[in-house]
Amino acid sequence: MRPSLSGTRRLVIKIGTNVLAGGPGGFRPETAEEIVRCSAALQQRGLEVILVSSGAIGLGAHRLGRSGRITPIADRQVCAAVGQPLLMNEYHRLFQQHGVPIAQVLLTRELLNDRDSFLNIQATVHNLLRQGIIPICNENDSVSTAEIGPVFGDNDNLSAHIASKLDADLLVLLTDIDSLYTADPRNTPDARPISLVERITPELLQAATGSSSELGTGGMRTKLEAVQIAARAGTNVIIADGRAPGTLLQIIDDEPVGTLFLSGTRMKSRQRWIANAAPRGTIHIDAGAEQALLTGKSLLPKGILSVDGSFRAGEIIRLNTAFNAVSRLDSNQIRRIMGRHSSEIPGILGRATGDVVAQAEDIVVLIEQDGQQ
Numbered sequence: 511m512r513p514s515l516s517g518t519r520r521l522v523i524k525i526g527t528n529v530l531a532g533g534p535g536g537f538r539p540e541t542a543e544e545i546v547r548c549s550a551a552l553q554q555r556g557l558e559v560i561l562v563s564s565g566a567i568g569l570g571a572h573r574l575g576r577s578g579r580i581t582p583i584a585d586r587q588v589c590a591a592v593g594q595p596l597l598m599n600e601y602h603r604l605f606q607q608h609g610v611p612i613a614q615v616l617l618t619r620e621l622l623n624d625r626d627s628f629l630n631i632q633a634t635v636h637n638l639l640r641q642g643i644i645p646i647c648n649e650n651d652s653v654s655t656a657e658i659g660p661v662f663g664d665n666d667n668l669s670a671h672i673a674s675k676l677d678a679d680l681l682v683l684l685t686d687i688d689s690l691y692t693a694d695p696r697n698t699p700d701a702r703p704i705s706l707v708e709r710i711t712p713e714l715l716q717a718a719t720g721s722s723s724e725l726g727t728g729g730m731r732t733k734l735e736a737v738q739i740a741a742r743a744g745t746n747v748i749i750a751d752g753r754a755p756g757t758l759l760q761i762i763d764d765e766p767v768g769t770l771f772l773s774g775t776r777m778k779s780r781q782r783w784i785a786n787a788a789p790r791g792t793i794h795i796d797a798g799a800e801q802a803l804l805t806g807k808s809l810l811p812k813g814i815l816s817v818d819g820s821f822r823a824g825e826i827i828r829l830n831t832a833f834n835a836v837s838r839l840d841s842n843q844i845r846r847i848m849g850r851h852s853s854e855i856p857g858i859l860g861r862a863t864g865d866v867v868a869q870a871e872d873i874v875v876l877i878e879q880d881g882q883q
């Protein structure tokens with residue numbers, strides 16, 4: 511029995527490349543029109559709607575007369591830069607028919623990771639929503655390369671970070687298949703659809719393979735990664751068919767479409783940010799320290815075995831593989847005091863610094879004790 515989603519107040523809708531691409535002009539206007547109609551209807555019902563739309567690379571490729579899979583990063587960036595205004599133009603035209611204003615929000619992983627720029631993005635999105643404007647997000651593909659800075663590379667991940675950090679109740683991943691199956695039905699004809707997932711198991715992860723299409727990125731694999739990110743922060747996720755008419759309204763009306771993934775306990779906004787930020791370094795801690803953190807204690811230097819990477823005070827670090835935390839000290843300071851008893855710290859770093867490396871409220875558990883993420 512699936513729980514009701516009728517209480518959803520804020521939802522993030524991710525529209526995959528395969529939903530929009532193809533068709534004459536490299537775009538399916540009738541599919542986009544239907545998604546826009548449903549999004550406008552949901553907004554009319556009082557929900558706050560944020561879109562994350564792929565499709566820029568596909569549209570740009572079509573405009574430039576390119577065909578087949580486009581893999582070199584430089585080519586993808588050219589196609590994205592050409593296609594992004596075309597994509598927004600389509601949305602502008604379609605939403606205008608419903609009298610709904612839209613806004614373009616281009617993001618990178620780095621922007622969402624940095625606390626200050628994240629708070630600015632959050633304020634802008636909240637202001638847009640308050641004024642009845644639907645934000646349409648995409649990765650800023652033409653600036654974000656692995657060489658320049660951390661990238662998402664797929665909008666499944668980006669949408670999960672947006673949903674979790676912007677406190678959405680629900681993330682809908684619209685794709686070209688009606689649900690998650692026990693195996694990719696394109697290669698396994700007897701694969702069965704899955705209606706409800708309460709926990710991502712290793713078997714499910716194995717069932718989810720990459721994309722089989724020319725333009726799609728990541729397939730079900732990145733969608734399950736997205737589920738893990740969103741669910742960890744308390745956001746439910748649905749994978750559903752973006753090409754079937756009325757899907758978005760059916761979801762909110764509790765019709766059993768797609769696969770519903772239930773989330774864990776809801777985290778506070780700051781904890782969501784800590785949980786989902788990319789860590790700048792790793793601190794290896796001993797078993798006693800790990801146990802202490804699991805019972806809600808702060809991290810003290812005594813339990814630290816080693817430090818990898820170079821980071822500043824206030825940046826996000828990983829503790830073993832199980833926790834993300836905000837470090838109170840920089841990596842060099844921690845290397846000087848690791849393994850020492852708290853009473854020795856004032857003599858090394860000075861009295862004002864204190865002996866806490868990470869405060870209990872700034873430590874977030876990523877992996878539950880049975881090893882499931």
Ligand SMILES: Nc1ncnc2c1ncn2[C@@H]1O[C@H](COP(=O)(O)OP(=O)(O)O)[C@@H](O)[C@H]1O
Nearest residue numbers: 526527528685691693694719721726727729730
């Ligand atoms: N277990 C699975 N269940 C359903 N689809 C799967 C599974 N494993 C892989 N896939 C593939 O994932 C594809 C959807 O992902 P993708 O092509 O990246 O779409 P999008 O562009 O919407 O993100 C499906 O068309 C399907 O071929």
Ligand SMILES: N[C@@H](CCC(=O)OP(=O)(O)O)C(=O)O
Nearest residue numbers: 527564565566567664665727
């Ligand atoms: N940012 C790219 C989308 C890449 C992507 O995530 O595609 P997909 O996972 O297939 O929706 C674009 O606009 O084409």
